[in-house]
Amino acid sequence: MAVVHIPALILDLTDGEDSIEVEIAPDARMTVRELLAEVERRHPGVESRLLDNGELVPGIAVFIDGEQSRAGLHANAGPESEIHFIPAVVGG
Amino acid sequence: MSTNRMVSTTINGEDMALIIDDRMTLLDALRDRAGLTGTKEGCLSGDCGACSVIMNDRVVDSCLVMAAEAEGAAIVTVEGLADGTELHPLQRRFLEQAALQCGICTPGFLVTAKSLLDRNNNPSAAEIRLWLAGNLCRCTGYDKIIRAVEGASADLRAAKG
Amino acid sequence: MEQHEAQKNEYNIIGTRPIRHDGEDKVTGRAQYGADISFPDQLYGKVLRSPHAHARILSIDTSKALAMPGVRAVTTAEDLPRLKDRMVAGEAGAENIRYVTERVLASDKALFEGHPIAAVAATDPWIAEEAVKAIEVKYEVLTAVTEVRDAMKDDTPPLHGELTTETLGEKSKKATNIVRHTRHKRGDPDKGFAEADLVIEREFETKTVHQGYIEPHNATALYRSDGQITLWTSTQAPFWVRRDLAELFDIPLSRIKVVPMEIGGGFGGKIAVYLEPLAILLSKKSGRPVKMIMTREEVFYASGPASGTVTRIKIGVKKDGTITAATAWMAYEAGAFPSNWAMVGSMCVLACYRLENLQIDAYDVLTNTSKVMAYRAPSSPQAMFGVESIIDEIAIKLDMDPLELRLKNAVQEGDRRADGPKFHRIGLKETIRAAMESEHYKSPLPSGANRSRGVASGFWFNAGMQSSATVGINMDGTANVTTGSVDIGGSRASMAIMAAEALGLTAEQVRPIVADTDSIGYTDVTGGSRTTFATGYAVYEACQDVIRQLKTRVAKLWDVQEDKVEWGDGAFHHVDNGKSPMSVGDLGPKLEATGGPVMGHGTVNPKGVGAGFGIHIADIEVDPDTGKVTILRYTAVQDVGQAIHPAYVEGQMQGGATQGIGWALNEEYIRDAEGRMLNPGFLDYRVPTALDVPDIETILVEVPNPGHPYGVRGVGETPIVPPMGTIHNAIARAIGLRMRSLPMSPPKVLHEILQRGQTVEAAAPVTS
Incomplete structure (x- = not known):
């Protein structure tokens, strides 16, 4: 099961469910965009808060298993993956 | 209005004649007329010490001295600390102790510390901190600078035998 | 130095303290910083800045300035392209290019004291200054709002008139000064607090502070007739400056x-462009190189x-010290344009603690102040200050050692x-233990009245x-x-x-070079504590490339x-073992005959960043008079x-601690009622x-980062993060006062001491 964590500000769209499990076959991969489409199918409205014209809203990054993914929505997730949508941080 | 004049001065042991604008500070004259850009500008108000030079055996903030006042003066800048390719013990110790990070305050610290060691070849850490309190360093937290000055002081004493 | 369970490789060069390669230039005055470059035909640029923190610009008349002898160019916002709304990469996430343009040169409104209105280039700096004074600007002065509490009020007019609050992809209906609301939530904080034996909630305040680099901003630009631009500047991020321009x-x-x-300090403050676009505009108009340097006041x-x-x-704990829940509400000054620092702070505030139940709400708030930029672990010090104070209060109330807690x-x-995401290999526990075992922490508390000891922790992502x-x-087998x-x-x-470690050379056999944006592949900012990690990783990869190529040469030589x-x-x-080993030094002279030069390339966008944690310990004395x-x-x-290079690691710790002590x-920033x-x-x-x-004593705890080839x-x-809490806690333990507003400066501490009779600590909300 891949787990998509739902940002706290849109928990009202998932009836308070803060993580959504999506079945991925053992050797299969799904892109983050596909996972998000699956979440959207179950909980309409989530996509429109995370995407702007089909791209991630500015300032938000995809994290897979604790690592910021450079590929963003195109990144591949596996059956054990954890996906977060959180701000990208640089530093001083 | 601008008035130019010539100032005769000795910089790092060499006689120099500089054509200066009356509105120039000594800092401007050193950097823009003598081409000695080792002396740095940090605040133009005498608060940071980045522009410290030795003028007639006293440390001054060259941003607070008018260039015209340099007439007949003997000035030492950071460029005058080394003896040819032989670094001054302070310079060597600053390198060995990692007493600089960005390095912008380093010329001012070196010049100010030299004037301390010229007067007192065995200063305590407290005396070093007091003497250097007019020089700001934002990178190092001063610790390694104090260690470097202590080291240079020991080197100078050892060299005297 | 500590040894820990993680494997520690034996290195030849790593961990030694060679003389830095640029050191000679920096102790002899030869190093060229931004202000040290000059051209024979250069002009000097100066900026006209708004004296008001908030004002409508009614008119700008530059005619008198332009007519002055020696003035070669004047520029205003009219000379910058008017760009449509578009989000571009910025320092802490994306920013609207329209606001970047407006920040660089004001067109409609001056939104902070010092906001650039116009710039002048002249044949000497004094003429440029006079010309700046000769520009006539008519302002309609507006009410300035510089405190976040005021800016957030419903009846405070929004600075930009049009900006709404963004709440993850959704915008508020009404214009407001609250740029963004960020939230993180886990578990059930209410339930967690109900299970607690002790709950403490407090409010904290910090003031605007500056990075305080000693070298002022500078820029020298040459706009050529073919449209090519060369810019010499002191920046942490040359490729970002190029992108922004x-x-x-x-x-x-x-x-x-x-x-x-060469750059005279930055600490996050020398990333954005300020003078750079102005120098370019003035050079374009005059056809001459234009040099600009800020005064300290302008900085x-x-x-x-x-x-x-x-x-x-708000933090709740069980009697045994286990935290059951924590919440944080945070509002951060954004300055006059949208920025993301509360959002960043929200990710730092509770980072040191294992939490099942938490909620964090953070608000970025527009104010009539210069746009806030990064400052060393940006947003973390302000966020963690309050948490570290409450943790110390809890330790006292539970009679626990604050490091044990x-x-x-x-x-x-x-x-x-x-x-949300899980931490990778981090060394907070090792660091706390090292602090507990330190000679300083084990030594008796400082004796005497009004003296005590404080500790606090700190975190940054990296x-x-x-x-x-x-x-x-x-x-000859040496390397560049x-x-x-x-x-x-x-x-x-x-x-x-x-590189020396990777290639079997000495540090002195390697010449490190910093290249301009024409001469090396894209490289992000020197900031975020990323340079030794990521650029070091690229150097490592380039060395592996060299070794791969040299291996071919050796095979050829050995047939x-x-x-x-x-x-x-x-x-x-x-x-x-049929041949004598060959070093890189042996191979240098044989390159020409075996195929020509060898050059390795490394480009990275690495994962595996290791987060950083620290604990500081301070003994202090308060003068009650x-x-x-x-x-x-x-x-x-x-x-x-x-x-x-341990000496420079110590230097980072000592310098960061000292900046934090100053904070x-x-x-x-002390401001008057008009926001000046x-x-x-x-x-x-x-x-x-x-x-x-x-x-500043340092203890280096070395928990290698498994995400980097050299840890x-x-x-x-x-x-820079722990000092505020450390000193705050030491003051509290010394004289029983919690100074919840930074800075804990003599007048404020004295005021609190004098008010002590009226301050009843027990009145604070404590449940048990």
């Missing part, structure tokens, strides 16, 4: 070359300081950050991002290492050390298949991963001098 002028990147000069007014903040923190709740590998490096092997990372504190030496050649211990070996706090002894303990005790800064100079802003700090984790930013 290309966006602002709407031109290709290839038309701009940014030459990074304070109009560069990018760190947010003033208000935070409300922290250890009990400390995060470790696999625990979740407040914002960054990865993109870096490029090339390594060229010379004909070129990167795009500006050296702000000794990184050339670190690059040389890592064997490549798989018979192995690299190890700084030399190539024949797997069957003046309110002055004297630091008697100070120790910084930090997980630094593998220290590449804790003295530094603040009253202390825009080093004397009155009061950064620490050598007399204000003691020796590197960033070290530069974490050490």
Whole structure:
């Protein structure tokens, strides 16, 4: 099961469910965009808060298993993956 | 209005004649007329010490001295600390102790510390901190600078035998 | 130095303390900083800045200035392209290019004191100054709002009129000064607090502070007749300056070359463009190189300081010290344009603690102050200050050792950050233990009245991002290492050390070079504590590329298949020991005959960033007659991963601690009712001098980062985070006062001492 964590500000769209499990076959991969489409199918409205014209809203990054993914929505997730949508941080 | 004049001065042991604008500070004259850009500008108000030079055996903030006042003066800048390719013990110790990070305050610290060691070849850490309190360093937290000055002081004493 | 369970490799060069390669130039005055470059035909640029923190610009008349002898060009916002709304990459996430344009030169409204209105280029700096004064601007002065509490009020007019609050992809209906609401939530905080034996909630305040780099901003630009632009400037991020300029002028990147000069400090404040676009506009108009340098006052007014903040923190614990829940409400000054620092702070505030139940709400708030930019571990000090205070209060109330309490709740590998993802290998627990075992912490408390000891922890993410490096092997087997990372504190030496380690050379046999944007592949900012990690990683990769190429040459020389050649211990070996080993030094002279030059390339965008944690310990004394706090002894303990050049790691810890001490005790923007800064100079802003700090003792805890070939984790930013809480807690333990507003300056401490009779600590909300 891949787990998509739902940002706290849109928990009202998932009836308070803060993580959504999506079945991925053992050797299969799904892109983050596909996972998000699956979440959207179950909980309409989530996509429109995370995407702007089909791209991630500015300032938000995809994290897979604790690592910021450079590929963003195109990144591949596996059956054990954890996906977060959180701000990208640089530093001083 | 601008008035130019010539100032005769000795910089790092060499006689120099500089054509200066009356509105120039000594800092401007050193950097823009003598081409000695080792002396740095940090605040133009005498608060940071980045522009410290030795003028007639006293440390001054060259941003607070008018260039015209340099007439007949003997000035030492950071460029005058080394003896040819032989670094001054302070310079060597600053390198060995990692007493600089960005390095912008380093010329001012070196010049100010030299004037301390010229007067007192065995200063305590407290005396070093007091003497250097007019020089700001934002990178190092001063610790390694104090260690470097202590080291240079020991080197100078050892060299005297 | 501590040894820990993680494997610690034996290195030859890493961990030694060679002389930095740029050191000679920097102790002799030869190093060329931004202000040190000059051209015979250069003009001097000066900026006309708004004297008002908030005003409508009714008219700008530059005719008198233009008519002055010696004035060669005047520029205003009219000369910048008017760009449509478009989000472009910025320092802390994306920003609207329209606001970048407006920040660089005001067109409609002056939104902060020092906001550039026009710029002048003249044949000498005095004429330029006179010309600036000759520009006539008519203003309609508006009410200035500089405090976040005021800016958030419903009846405060929104600065921009049009901006709404963004709540993750959704915008508010009404215009407001609240740019963004960020939330993180886990578990059930109410339930957690109900299970607690002790709950403490407090409000904290911090003021605007400045990075305080000694070198003012500078820029020298040459706009050529063919449209090519060369810019010499002191910046942490030459490639970002190039990107920002290309966006602002709407031109290709290839038309701009940014030459990074030596840089006199930055701490996050020398990333955004300020003078750069103005110098380019003036050079374009005059056809001459234009040099501009800010005064110290301009630096304070109009560069990018760190947010003033208000935070409300609530923590609940069991009697045994286990934290059951924590919440944080945080509001951060954004300055006059949208920024993201509360969002960043929300990800730091509770980072040190393992939490099942939490909620964090953070608000970025527009104010009539210069746009806030990064400052060393940006947003973390303001966020963690309050948490560290409450943790100390809890420790006192539970009669627990404050480090024991922290250890009990400390995060470790696999625990979740407040914002969700799990931590990788981190060394907070090791760091707390090292602090507990330190000679300082084990020593008796300082004896005497009004003296005590405080501790606090600190956290920073550290960054990865993109870096490029090339390594060229010379004909004698020495090497040149070129990167795009500006050296702000000794990184050339670190690059040389890592290359020497990888190639079997000495640090002195490697020449590290910082290249301009025309001469090396794209490289992100020197910041985020990423340079030694990511650019070091690129150098490592470039060295591996060199070794791969050299292996082919060795196979050719030995007339064997490549798989018979192995690299190890700084030399190539024949797997069957049939040949004498060959070092890089041996191969240099043989390159020409075996195929020509060898040059390695490394480009990275690495994962595996290792977060940084630190614990500081301070012994202090409060003078009850003046309110002055004297630091008697100070120790910084930090997980630094593998220290590449330990002297510069110590230096980062000592310098970061000292900046934090300044923030804790003295530094603040003091503003009048019209929003004007009253202390825009080093004397009155009061950064620490050598007399204000003691020796800063350092304890390097080395928990190698498994995400880096040499175990590197960033070290530069974490050490500015703990000092505020450390000193605050020491004051509380010394005289029983919790100073919940920074800075804890003598007048404020004295005021609290005098008010003591009326302050009833027990009235604070404590449940049990």
